[in-house]
Amino acid sequence: MSAVAEVLPGVAPRWLRPVLTYVIAAVALVIYPLIVPDFWAFQIGAQSLFLGVISLSLMFLGGYGGMVSLAQMTIAGVAGYLIAIVGGNSLNFGPLWPWWAAVPIAIAGGTLAATLIGVISVRTAGIYTIMITIAIAMAFFYLAQQNYTLFNGHSGFASILPPQILGLDWRSPIPFYFLSLVVAVLSYALVLYLSRSTFGIALQGIRDNARRMRALGFNVTAHRVAAYAIAGFIASFGGILLVWFNSRISPGTVDTGPIFDILIIAVLGGMRHPIGPFLGAVIFVLLENFAIDFIDRERFNTLIGVCFLAIVLFSPDGVLGLWARFVALIKSAGAANRMTRRPIGDGNSLQPAASGRFIQGRQ
Amino acid sequence: MRRILLGGALSAAFAAGLLLAPDARAQDSLKIGVLATFEGPFAILGEDSLRGANMAFREHKMMAGGKKLDIITGSSDASPESAIKAARKLVEQDKVDILIGPLSGDEGLAMRDYAKTQPQVTFINGTSAAEPTTLIDPAPNFFRFTTNGVQWMAGLGSYAYETKGYKKVVTIGEDYSYPYTQVKGFMIEFCKAGGHVVDKFWTPLGTKDYSSIVASIPDDIDAIYVALGGADAINFLTQYEQAGGNKPLIGGSITVDQSVLSAKGKRRDYLIGTPSAGPLADNWDDPKWKAFVAAYKQSDAKAFNSPTLFSHGYYIEATAMIQALDAVNGDLSDGHKKFREVLSTQVVDTPTGKVHLDHNRNAIGSEFLTEIAAGEDGNLYNKVVKVIPDVNATLGVPEDEYKKTGLPSREAPACP
Numbered sequence A: 001m002s003a004v005a006e007v008l009p010g011v012a013p014r015w016l017r018p019v020l021t022y023v024i025a026a027v028a029l030v031i032y033p034l035i036v037p038d039f040w041a042f043q044i045g046a047q048s049l050f051l052g053v054i055s056l057s058l059m060f061l062g063g064y065g066g067m068v069s070l071a072q073m074t075i076a077g078v079a080g081y082l083i084a085i086v087g088g089n090s091l092n093f094g095p096l097w098p099w100w101a102a103v104p105i106a107i108a109g110g111t112l113a114a115t116l117i118g119v120i121s122v123r124t125a126g127i128y129t130i131m132i133t134i135a136i137a138m139a140f141f142y143l144a145q146q147n148y149t150l151f152n153g154h155s156g157f158a159s160i161l162p163p164q165i166l167g168l169d170w171r172s173p174i175p176f177y178f179l180s181l182v183v184a185v186l187s188y189a190l191v192l193y194l195s196r197s198t199f200g201i202a203l204q205g206i207r208d209n210a211r212r213m214r215a216l217g218f219n220v221t222a223h224r225v226a227a228y229a230i231a232g233f234i235a236s237f238g239g240i241l242l243v244w245f246n247s248r249i250s251p252g253t254v255d256t257g258p259i260f261d262i263l264i265i266a267v268l269g270g271m272r273h274p275i276g277p278f279l280g281a282v283i284f285v286l287l288e289n290f291a292i293d294f295i296d297r298e299r300f301n302t303l304i305g306v307c308f309l310a311i312v313l314f315s316p317d318g319v320l321g322l323w324a325r326f327v328a329l330i331k332s333a334g335a336a337n338r339m340t341r342r343p344i345g346d347g348n349s350l351q352p353a354a355s356g357r358f359i360q361g362r363q
Numbered sequence B: 001m002r003r004i005l006l007g008g009a010l011s012a013a014f015a016a017g018l019l020l021a022p023d024a025r026a027q028d029s030l031k032i033g034v035l036a037t038f039e040g041p042f043a044i045l046g047e048d049s050l051r052g053a054n055m056a057f058r059e060h061k062m063m064a065g066g067k068k069l070d071i072i073t074g075s076s077d078a079s080p081e082s083a084i085k086a087a088r089k090l091v092e093q094d095k096v097d098i099l100i101g102p103l104s105g106d107e108g109l110a111m112r113d114y115a116k117t118q119p120q121v122t123f124i125n126g127t128s129a130a131e132p133t134t135l136i137d138p139a140p141n142f143f144r145f146t147t148n149g150v151q152w153m154a155g156l157g158s159y160a161y162e163t164k165g166y167k168k169v170v171t172i173g174e175d176y177s178y179p180y181t182q183v184k185g186f187m188i189e190f191c192k193a194g195g196h197v198v199d200k201f202w203t204p205l206g207t208k209d210y211s212s213i214v215a216s217i218p219d220d221i222d223a224i225y226v227a228l229g230g231a232d233a234i235n236f237l238t239q240y241e242q243a244g245g246n247k248p249l250i251g252g253s254i255t256v257d258q259s260v261l262s263a264k265g266k267r268r269d270y271l272i273g274t275p276s277a278g279p280l281a282d283n284w285d286d287p288k289w290k291a292f293v294a295a296y297k298q299s300d301a302k303a304f305n306s307p308t309l310f311s312h313g314y315y316i317e318a319t320a321m322i323q324a325l326d327a328v329n330g331d332l333s334d335g336h337k338k339f340r341e342v343l344s345t346q347v348v349d350t351p352t353g354k355v356h357l358d359h360n361r362n363a364i365g366s367e368f369l370t371e372i373a374a375g376e377d378g379n380l381y382n383k384v385v386k387v388i389p390d391v392n393a394t395l396g397v398p399e400d401e402y403k404k405t406g407l408p409s410r411e412a413p414a415c416p
Helices: A016-035 A038-065 A072-087 A099-121 A127-146 A173-196 A198-208 A210-215 A220-246 A256-269 A275-294 A300-314 A318-341 A344-362 B004-020 B043-059 B080-093 B105-117 B156-163 B177-193 B211-216 B230-242 B266-271 B287-299 B309-327 B337-345 B399-403
Strands: B029-036 B067-075 B098-100 B122-124 B168-174 B196-203 B223-226 B249-251 B275-278 B348-350 B353-357 B363-374 B380-391
Touching: A016 A038, A016 A173, A038 A072, A038 A173, A038 A198, A038 A220, A038 A256, A038 A275, A038 B080, A072 A099, A072 A127, A072 A220, A072 A256, A099 A127, A099 A220, A127 A256, A173 A198, A173 A220, A173 A275, A198 A210, A198 A220, A210 A220, A220 B080, A256 A275, A256 A300, A256 A318, A275 A300, A275 A318, A275 B067, A275 B080, A300 A318, B029 B043, B029 B080, B029 B309, B043 B067, B043 B287, B043 B309, B067 B080, B080 B098, B080 B105, B098 B309, B105 B177, B122 B309, B122 B337, B156 B177, B156 B275, B168 B177, B177 B196, B196 B211, B211 B230, B223 B230, B230 B266, B309 B337, B309 B348, B337 B353, B353 B380
Parallel strands: B029 B067, B029 B098, B098 B122, B168 B196, B168 B223, B223 B249, B249 B275
Antiparallel strands: B275 B363, B348 B353, B353 B363, B363 B380
C-alpha cells in the first residue's frame, strides 16, 4: 500500500521509507502526550488507543478471518468484570488479589470466554455469525444486569484502579497514555506478525475459500476457533484498560451501544489493515467529544451519524480506503504529468503501432 | 506499515486542533457548564432540565455578579461513565468555572468522586438524588440545592401508618439505586411508626411481565408501596388489576404521573386515595408556584403542561448559583473560597419554598405529601395534603443513629 513516503517520492531511498515511517510515527506518538494538556492525553489519546485495541480484535477476526463477531466488547467486558472481582473494588467484594495475579486471570478468563464463543459460532457464516454473537452478547448483558451474587447487578463495581508501580500512579493521564500506547503497539505488532505467519495466511485462505482449504487438509474449524481465541486475548487487554480508564464497570459497559461502537470504529477505520481500527477510534472519540460544540445539543448525535454515513458511503473501506484512493489519485496525476511532458512526436508515433495491434487482434 | 505515519500525522492534527481551541478567558464573563442527559433513556427529561436552567439564566439576563454567563452544555446518557467523560471535557477542555449537573443518581455518585480531583472548580448538583452523594464521604466542592430521594418521601410513611391505617405492606421497585433510596425514605418513618414491610420485590428496569410478582404478593397485607416509574408503573398496575388485585397503593415520587392519573373505569375509582410524596406538586395553590408554572409554560414552545421534577431542580440549582455569584460580585479569584462560603450559608427562595444547605452541603427544603383525588370535572389529580418545610437529609433522625440503618440497598433497611 502506498502512503506518505510514496506520495513524496525522492525524499528517501526505497528501503529507508518504511523505517522512516516507523520512526516518525513513534516520535509523534511519544511526544504527543507531553505537549498537549492532560485532557487530550487521557480522554482523547488513551481512549482512542484502547478502543482501537478492542476494535483491532474485531478487525483481526473480520478482516483476516471473515468472521464479524459482535461479541468483542463482551469479551472485553468479561476481562473487565474479572479484574474488578478479583483485583479489588469499592465494595471490597472478591479475593482482593494484587494486580500481578488479577491481570493474568482477567486475560485468561477473557481468552477462555472468547474461545467458547468461537466454538459456538464458528460453524455459522455471514449474517448468522453476527446474529449468534449478538445473542451471546445480550445474554451476558442481562446476566450481568440481573445477577447480584457475582456481578452486583445494575450498579456493577466502582473504584477499580490500576496499580501503583515504580512509584507512578498509572491512572494519571501521561502514565496511562503510555500504558495504553504500549498495549496498542504490541497488539498491533502481534496482528501484523500473525497476518504474515503461516497461520495468518491459512486463515486468509479460509476466509476466501473454506472448502478448498479443507480439501487441502487444513482444519478449518480449529483455525477459526484459534482466531477467536487470539482476538479474545487482544480484546481482554483493551477491556482491562477500559475499566481502569472509567475506574468502574457496570452492565452499561457491555450494552448494545458500546457493542455497536466497536463495529462502527472498525468499519470507520477500515478492515483491511490493523491501523484501520486505531484511525477509526480517533475519529470516533473526537466526534463523541466535540460534536456537541458544533451543533445544537438536540442534534449532535445526528452530526455523528452523518459523519459515519458519509465515510462509509464514499468509501466502503473506511478511512483506509479513502487514503488508498487519495494516493492512487496523486500517482495517476503524477503519471499524467509525465505523459504531457513527453515530446509530441513520441505520442504520435505510438498511435499507428497501437491501431496496428488492434487490427491484428481482430484478425 | 507506512500507515503508522498516518498515526503521527493525526497526532499532529490533534496538536493543531488544540492550538485552535478557544482558551481566551475574558475577565468579564464566567464559564458555566450544564451537564444533563441529552441522549439515552432520559433524553426528554434532560431537555426539560436545561429548560429549567435556562429559565434561571434568562431571568437574570444571562448575568451574575456583574459578569456575563457563558453557558456550555455537556451530554451524558445517564450512565456514570458518560457523565464523567462529559464532565472531564467541560472542566479540562472548556475550562468551566462552575459545573451544574448531573441529572441521575449513579451519575451524581461518580461526579462526587470526580469533584474531589478538580478542587479548582465548583460543582453544583442537577437533580441527581442518590443519598450517599452527600451523606458518605462528601466532596468539599460539591453542593446540592435539591433534596434527595429519601427526603422526597418525607411524611409518607407516617401518613400511611397513622392516617391510612396500613400496618403491613410489601414494596415493589426497579432494581437500582433510585428505587432503593425511595423505599428507604418510606421505610424510615413507616418502620419507626410500627409498620412492617413483609417483603420487597425488585424487578429489572423495563420489565414488561409482572405476573410472577403479582402472584407472589401475600394476601394478608394492607397496601402495596410502588416505587416504579413511567411505563413500568403502568404495566404493573394494569397487570395487578387484571389479576384481580385490590390492595390499596402507596406511590413513590415518580410513580403517580399524568399517565397513571388518566386511568378510566374501575381502576380510576381504585386509585382515588393513593398517597405519594415528592419535592413538588403540580396542583399546589401557592401564588409563587403558580407564577413559576406560568413562566415555565411560556419559556419554550415544547414545554410540558407543568414543570417536571427536572426543570424544577435545575432551575433551583441555577438560581442558587446566580444568587451566590451576585453576593460575591462574580469574584472567584480567591479559588472560589468566598463563593463557596456563600453557597453553604445562603438561603434560597425557590418556587417551592426556602432551601438552605446542611454541613454536608445537602439541601434542607420543603416536601409535598399528596393524595390522588377526583376533581370537580371528574379528572383525577394529586391533591396536596400537607407541605412539610425544612426536611433534612436524615428525616429528623440524628445522623449517627440514621447512618446505622445502612445505605439504601435491596436489603437495607428492614422491618419484616
